[in-house]
Amino acid sequence: MHRNEQRGNFCPYYPQPRKNKATLLKMFFSARYSWLDALYERSYRMKIGEVHLPGIDLYMVNAPEAVRRVMTSDAGRFLKSPLLGQALKPLLGESIFTTNGHQWERQRRMMDPAFAQARLNVSFPVMSSAVDDMLARLAGKPDGAEHDVEIEMTHVTADIIFRTIFSQPLESDGARRIFNAFTRFQALSPRLMLPSLFGLRWLVWPWDIWRSRRAAREIRQLLASLIRPRHTAFLEGASEQPADILQSFMEARDSDTGAHFSFEELVDQVAMLFLAGHETSASALTWACHLIAQCKELQQRMIDECQSVAGKQPLQASDVRSLELTRNVFRETLRLFPPVGFIARQLQSSCTLGRKRLPDGATVVVSPWLIHRHREYWQRPDLFDPDRFVAEDARESLRQAYLPFGMGPRVCLGAAFALQEAVLILIRLVSSYELHPVAGHTPIPVGRLTIRSANGVRLQLHRRSARP
Numbered sequence: 001m002h003r004n005e006q007r008g009n010f011c012p013y014y015p016q017p018r019k020n021k022a023t024l025l026k027m028f029f030s031a032r033y034s035w036l037d038a039l040y041e042r043s044y045r046m047k048i049g050e051v052h053l054p055g056i057d058l059y060m061v062n063a064p065e066a067v068r069r070v071m072t073s074d075a076g077r078f079l080k081s082p083l084l085g086q087a088l089k090p091l092l093g094e095s096i097f098t099t100n101g102h103q104w105e106r107q108r109r110m111m112d113p114a115f116a117q118a119r120l121n122v123s124f125p126v127m128s129s130a131v132d133d134m135l136a137r138l139a140g141k142p143d144g145a146e147h148d149v150e151i152e153m154t155h156v157t158a159d160i161i162f163r164t165i166f167s168q169p170l171e172s173d174g175a176r177r178i179f180n181a182f183t184r185f186q187a188l189s190p191r192l193m194l195p196s197l198f199g200l201r202w203l204v205w206p207w208d209i210w211r212s213r214r215a216a217r218e219i220r221q222l223l224a225s226l227i228r229p230r231h232t233a234f235l236e237g238a239s240e241q242p243a244d245i246l247q248s249f250m251e252a253r254d255s256d257t258g259a260h261f262s263f264e265e266l267v268d269q270v271a272m273l274f275l276a277g278h279e280t281s282a283s284a285l286t287w288a289c290h291l292i293a294q295c296k297e298l299q300q301r302m303i304d305e306c307q308s309v310a311g312k313q314p315l316q317a318s319d320v321r322s323l324e325l326t327r328n329v330f331r332e333t334l335r336l337f338p339p340v341g342f343i344a345r346q347l348q349s350s351c352t353l354g355r356k357r358l359p360d361g362a363t364v365v366v367s368p369w370l371i372h373r374h375r376e377y378w379q380r381p382d383l384f385d386p387d388r389f390v391a392e393d394a395r396e397s398l399r400q401a402y403l404p405f406g407m408g409p410r411v412c413l414g415a416a417f418a419l420q421e422a423v424l425i426l427i428r429l430v431s432s433y434e435l436h437p438v439a440g441h442t443p444i445p446v447g448r449l450t451i452r453s454a455n456g457v458r459l460q461l462h463r464r465s466a467r468p
């Protein structure tokens with residue numbers, strides 16, 4: 001770990017890229033463990049690169065103008081790649097995350113209202129209660145104890161999304177079973193996806209397929225058992241229904257036909273939301289805690305800002321929006337450790353991108369991980385520096401080369417929700433505890449479904465005597 005005393009910041013560890021491109025076989029075996037290990041030095045400098053795998057032509061697109069075309073101006077030609085969809089389909093069915101064309105447009109129109117800005121105020125008290133519970137869990141351990149914050153962050157974010165969808169906490173038996181089955185499903189996903197990417201589908205173990213489908217079936221059955229009584233009550237016109245996301249999805253109507261989501265569609269969308277709504281946030285928050293723990297002074301600055309905004313009063317949604325430093329800490333974490341490390345699209349008809357001619361059906365990968373650490377687009381790309389978000393000289397980099405939530409029509413539906421939740425969790429945690437790194441423990445980033453740590457993120461939490 002390299003410290004830069006001048007700015008008081010540091011370079012968190014990440015796997016050093018190999019000097020040269022690996023052979024296909026080496027690439028496959030490295031990527032099986034973590035796709036970050038398949039990258040090489042030029043990956044962080046090139047504009048558009050290409051790899052030809054058996055059965056798949058893959059183009060890595062880093063150049064900002066080409067990224068904008070793929071994601072925004074020509075998005076209709078670059079549709080969601082089936083790669084992720086195939087692995088997630090048993091769980092997510094035809095959810096918004098994987099659909100394309102008219103089906104996606106209809107789903108997006110029906111789901112947008114549940115994430116409108118106004119709804120954030122409604123979800124704020126729900127988030128606050130889940131954070132209260134997180135702090136109560138932490139208080140149950142001795143002062144100065146070591147914690148694996150990945151476990152805590154996964155718990156609190158799963159709890160928040162569960163409460164926001166169903167108006168009930170994760171603690172119930174059914175919710176716990178859903179959560180456990182999700183963990184099993186996620187662990188298996190890369191093993192199912194990678195061989196397809198290399199055109200080696202026959203390498204997928206039938207045992208893994210069976211286990212993944214079984215976990216997906218279990219999750220869907222449990223979710224269906226929670227949705228069923230609410231759906232029945234809705235169809236019967238029950239008046240007393242909680243104002244949660246499930247309710248918003250049930251009320252939504254197709255603007256052309258006036259039809260509601262079917263029961264199956266509701267299960268698809270809820271399953272997707274549970275996955276998208278906690279896996280990504282948990283990953284980013286875990287890295288944020290790791291980064292914050294290295295910077296004692298930064299923790300104090302976060303507390304000072306919070307005190308000047310809210311004094312000793314409990315935090316309100318509007319206060320959270322004013323916590324600029326904490327928000328920049330989280331945004332900088334998303335730059336260095338973007339949970340969605342790559343975004344895959346499939347080209348519908350051949351075209352020229354930059355100076356390259358891409359064939360029909362090519363897979364185009366836009367990697368926030370590479371773009372956010374690109375040597376030409378960022379100054380000090382590997383340095384953790386939350387203040388770059390207010391620095392004049394970083395404006396252009398942020399405009400051109402920052403996309404943790406994607407961009408264009410398929411930009412993350414939950415971005416504002418995720419930011420509100422993250423700022424709240426981080427400031428409440430830092431206000432209650434001093435975060436300290438554990439000597440000798442260096443988290444190793446690995447690229448799987450999201451960017452996680454291979455060895456967890458262990459921190460010591462010391463209670464602050466006077467809580468703001």
Ligand code: HEM
Binds near residue numbers: 280403414
């Ligand atoms: C830090 C947290 C998060 C990050 C970094 C993140 C990132 C992303 C990215 C990069 C995409 C675009 C994928 C693509 O273009 O292929 C996406 C899509 C999506 N995200 Fe998030 N996300 C986060 C949190 C959330 C949360 C909390 C929710 C819901 C509560 C959510 C719901 C969705 C949905 C529904 C989509 C699909 C949108 C569509 O295809 O129309 N995300 N997210």
